[in-house]
Amino acid sequence: MKIAVMGCGTVGSGAVDILEQKGELLSSVCSGEEVTLKYVLDIRDLSARPYAAKVIKDVDIIVNDPEVGVVVETMGGTEPAFTFCMKCLNAGKSVVTSNKELVANKSDELFEAARRNNVSFLFEASVCGGIPVIRTMFSALSANRLTGFDGIVNGTTNFILTKMSREKMSFETALKLAQELGYAERDPAADVEGIDACRKTAIMASIISGSHILPEEVHTEGITKITLEDTAYANAADAEIKLICRAERMEDGRIHASVAPALIGRNEMLAHVSGVNNAVTVRGDSIGEVFLYGPGAGREATASAVIGDVLECVRLKRNEDHYYWQPHKEGVLCEKGENDAALYVRGYAKDPARAMTEIRETFEGVRLLARDNAPENELAFITAKAKEKELREAVGDIRDFAAASVIRVL
Amino acid sequence: MKIAVMGCGTVGSGAVDILEQKGELLSSVCSGEEVTLKYVLDIRDLSARPYAAKVIKDVDIIVNDPEVGVVVETMGGTEPAFTFCMKCLNAGKSVVTSNKELVANKSDELFEAARRNNVSFLFEASVCGGIPVIRTMFSALSANRLTGFDGIVNGTTNFILTKMSREKMSFETALKLAQELGYAERDPAADVEGIDACRKTAIMASIISGSHILPEEVHTEGITKITLEDTAYANAADAEIKLICRAERMEDGRIHASVAPALIGRNEMLAHVSGVNNAVTVRGDSIGEVFLYGPGAGREATASAVIGDVLECVRLKRNEDHYYWQPHKEGVLCEKGENDAALYVRGYAKDPARAMTEIRETFEGVRLLARDNAPENELAFITAKAKEKELREAVGDIRDFAAASVIRVL
Numbered sequence: 144m145k146i147a148v149m150g151c152g153t154v155g156s157g158a159v160d161i162l163e164q165k166g167e168l169l170s171s172v173c174s175g176e177e178v179t180l181k182y183v184l185d186i187r188d189l190s191a192r193p194y195a196a197k198v199i200k201d202v203d204i205i206v207n208d209p210e211v212g213v214v215v216e217t218m219g220g221t222e223p224a225f226t227f228c229m230k231c232l233n234a235g236k237s238v239v240t241s242n243k244e245l246v247a248n249k250s251d252e253l254f255e256a257a258r259r260n261n262v263s264f265l266f267e268a269s270v271c272g273g274i275p276v277i278r279t280m281f282s283a284l285s286a287n288r289l290t291g292f293d294g295i296v297n298g299t300t301n302f303i304l305t306k307m308s309r310e311k312m313s314f315e316t317a318l319k320l321a322q323e324l325g326y327a328e329r330d331p332a333a334d335v336e337g338i339d340a341c342r343k344t345a346i347m348a349s350i351i352s353g354s355h356i357l358p359e360e361v362h363t364e365g366i367t368k369i370t371l372e373d374t375a376y377a378n379a380a381d382a383e384i385k386l387i388c389r390a391e392r393m394e395d396g397r398i399h400a401s402v403a404p405a406l407i408g409r410n411e412m413l414a415h416v417s418g419v420n421n422a423v424t425v426r427g428d429s430i431g432e433v434f435l436y437g438p439g440a441g442r443e444a445t446a447s448a449v450i451g452d453v454l455e456c457v458r459l460k461r462n463e464d465h466y467y468w469q470p471h472k473e474g475v476l477c478e479k480g481e482n483d484a485a486l487y488v489r490g491y492a493k494d495p496a497r498a499m500t501e502i503r504e505t506f507e508g509v510r511l512l513a514r515d516n517a518p519e520n521e522l523a524f525i526t527a528k529a530k531e532k533e534l535r536e537a538v539g540d541i542r543d544f545a546a547a548s549v550i551r552v553l
Numbered sequence: 554m555k556i557a558v559m560g561c562g563t564v565g566s567g568a569v570d571i572l573e574q575k576g577e578l579l580s581s582v583c584s585g586e587e588v589t590l591k592y593v594l595d596i597r598d599l600s601a602r603p604y605a606a607k608v609i610k611d612v613d614i615i616v617n618d619p620e621v622g623v624v625v626e627t628m629g630g631t632e633p634a635f636t637f638c639m640k641c642l643n644a645g646k647s648v649v650t651s652n653k654e655l656v657a658n659k660s661d662e663l664f665e666a667a668r669r670n671n672v673s674f675l676f677e678a679s680v681c682g683g684i685p686v687i688r689t690m691f692s693a694l695s696a697n698r699l700t701g702f703d704g705i706v707n708g709t710t711n712f713i714l715t716k717m718s719r720e721k722m723s724f725e726t727a728l729k730l731a732q733e734l735g736y737a738e739r740d741p742a743a744d745v746e747g748i749d750a751c752r753k754t755a756i757m758a759s760i761i762s763g764s765h766i767l768p769e770e771v772h773t774e775g776i777t778k779i780t781l782e783d784t785a786y787a788n789a790a791d792a793e794i795k796l797i798c799r800a801e802r803m804e805d806g807r808i809h810a811s812v813a814p815a816l817i818g819r820n821e822m823l824a825h826v827s828g829v830n831n832a833v834t835v836r837g838d839s840i841g842e843v844f845l846y847g848p849g850a851g852r853e854a855t856a857s858a859v860i861g862d863v864l865e866c867v868r869l870k871r872n873e874d875h876y877y878w879q880p881h882k883e884g885v886l887c888e889k890g891e892n893d894a895a896l897y898v899r900g901y902a903k904d905p906a907r908a909m910t911e912i913r914e915t916f917e918g919v920r921l922l923a924r925d926n927a928p929e930n931e932l933a934f935i936t937a938k939a940k941e942k943e944l945r946e947a948v949g950d951i952r953d954f955a956a957a958s959v960i961r962v963l
């Protein structure tokens with residue numbers, strides 16, 4: 144079986160290295176069938192690479208070569224990745240991708256093409272790098288009605304939040320450090336505004352719902368408004384603030400999907416996910432929940448997931464009907480805030496004693512928080528669980544109280 | 554596709570319930586193919602069950618029915634489970650089992666029969682209940698040379714150790730509580746002596762090594778010697794004591810496989826596995842490591858893994874060559890203590906000041922530990938990492954010092 148890799152950047156070159164260096168191992172998990180790299184498609188000059196003779200610049204060489212059975216897409220972005228993948232699927236080749244933007248936006252067309260041509264389209268590496276989240280949801284938990292997930296799927300923001308919580312580093316300083324270490328882009332918006340996490344959430348929420356959920360349908364909030372005051376209060380409540388992607392199946396069957404900061408008690412595994420690591424807790428009606436944790440990015444770890452999928456394609460040699468969701472449809476998702484949640488609130492009161500009395504009266508079971516060196520007019524509290532939308536409205540109604548921070552509590 | 558379940562105990566009846574109640578869901582992950590329960594083999598009186606009409610007492614009814622494609626074995630024990638499974642495999646039926654004793658001892662014959670008959674033999678539920686450990690090692694990480702694992706795979710001992718650490722409950726009291734709650738058998742030896750963990754370790758170590766490792770080849774130690782003094786010192790070192798199953802690939806390629814208590818720093822995820830939960834950290838050369846956590850036992854969770862395997866058999870319809878290891882051979886394992894480790898030591902000295910001087914001289918980089926209310930002649934310390942066997946000898950050589958506890962530190 145011959146393999147082509149389209150896009151020889153960080154992940155692509157990692158996949159190429161595994162194919163070039165581990166031939167014997169790869170063959171051994173495919174009943175002895177040889178798994179060999181034939182082409183590397185890239186517009187850059189790769190003439191110094193040991194595999195320079197395999198580098199091509201025209202995708203049609205791959206499309207028209209009947210020897211190529213599986214194509215790896217590690218170019219990133221929607222185009223030309225989408226056009227190239229469709230060409231390969233329509234030529235009867237299985238496609239493996241690490242491209243979350245592609246899967247989150249274009250799965251309907253890609254799945255349809257894969258089915259029509261009886262080939263596989265696999266995308267384990269598109270969510271949480273090397274952690275087998277997709278495979279676990281689709282395959283290991285296939286006897287379950289999946290009911291939801293909570294995840295930390297963006298390493299950059301988790302690195303920043305870890306530094307803020309453990310070292311009292313400001314958001315700005317932690318972001319700068321993340322940029323210096325190469326964890327964050329010069330334009331960090333995709334990470335800190337939650338856009339990257341939103342795409343991964345859309346993919347996982349599509350599995351939960353069984354039909355395609357688009358990134359723009361996921362209620363998305365970043366971490367730019369989190370302050371050291373908030374992390375101090377979270378720590379005082381024996382909790383951590385994390386950027387949590389979440390989907391839950393409501394009683395009426397609709398899905399609530401969101402990316403937003405949340406307070407998580409330290410009795411939960413997710414609270415212990417530190418630095419650039421990723422983790423997801425998946426819930427199903429039989430399993431209860433299972434928690435997966437590991438490297439959510441990185442050249443070798445992500446390439447491990449890509450080549451794991453390549454080997455599955457080689458073994459299966461045909462379309463795998465269970466790695467799919469239905470096309471996008473209306474009415475699947477519910478409105479923002481329809482879910483139940485407890486809220487953490489930090490704000491400033493004209494008359495703190497009076498505001499506190501009103502807060503106690505409004506929010507039954509409220510828990511007041513304290514931190515060192517808080518200004519006298521600062522109040523922070525955690526409400527009991529209720530419909531999130533109504534809680535937020537009630538917070539807005541507290542007289543002479545300006546909420547500076549309102550964060551979900553898991 | 555018709556399914557038979559052999560053994561309708563806790564796990565088997567959970568599998569039967571999923572088959573009976575989730576027909577539509579199961580069919581949807583098998584391209585619409587119906588997955589139906591046809592027989593339940595059990596010697597007990599199940600006439601009050603809703604599926605009483607399907608209950609049979611003669612295995613040959615299953616063996617001779619060409620409609621049955623997949624057989625679930627949830628009887629437990631080696632016999633008659635082994636004979637029944639061989640009959641089914643030789644009749645061209647795939648077999649799915651949750652039976653760790655069977656897999657750990659009889660995999661060579663079972664794998665050979667499955668291959669010869671071109672059917673599947675899957676055993677996800679035999680290790681860590683509902684957590685997809687086997688599938689992750691064989692399939693998701695198939696691009697990796699697996700280098701080892703650390704796991705907590707016995708819920709009973711983890712429950713006891715959690716109670717000892719968090720509530721200062723004695724081993725005896727915690728064991729009694731575990732028995733009252735139904736977590737431990739009246740004869741708790743299989744759990745507290747590490748026998749159950751040893752079988753699961755043998756299965757996972759066989760995947761790491763690529764050839765069958767027998768339970769009796771795994772160096773096994775239970776938790777009966779752990780005392781509240783040890784958990785107090787562990788907590789003072791910001792660590793927890795856990796019963797850890799472990800395999801590691803040594804530099805010469807041999808495998809060191811063991812089940813033994815170990816101190817784990819609270820910066821490690823395994824330290825946060827509490828109560829009856831299970832978890833495994835798997836290591837591979839590309840992924841680095843991935844951590845899986847969840848319910849390691851229980852009716853629904855284990856049945857979830859069993860039926861996940863059934864659905865894989867239905868989809869594959871043929872032998873899956875990558876879910877195997879080679880038959881048992883000599884020279885795969887290395888001797889006990891050939892591995893590198895740091896050691897925790899607690900003991901009693903005739904002359905504590907003199908012994909402490911000798912300990913500091915003998916163990917470079919030693920870290921002395923303290924706890925409240927320790928007797929004056931008690932000493933506890935953690936050595937630096939070195940060959941475990943040599944460290945243990947050096948501990949024995951300390952003059953006028955009686956070691957009461959020697960535990961590995963991860």
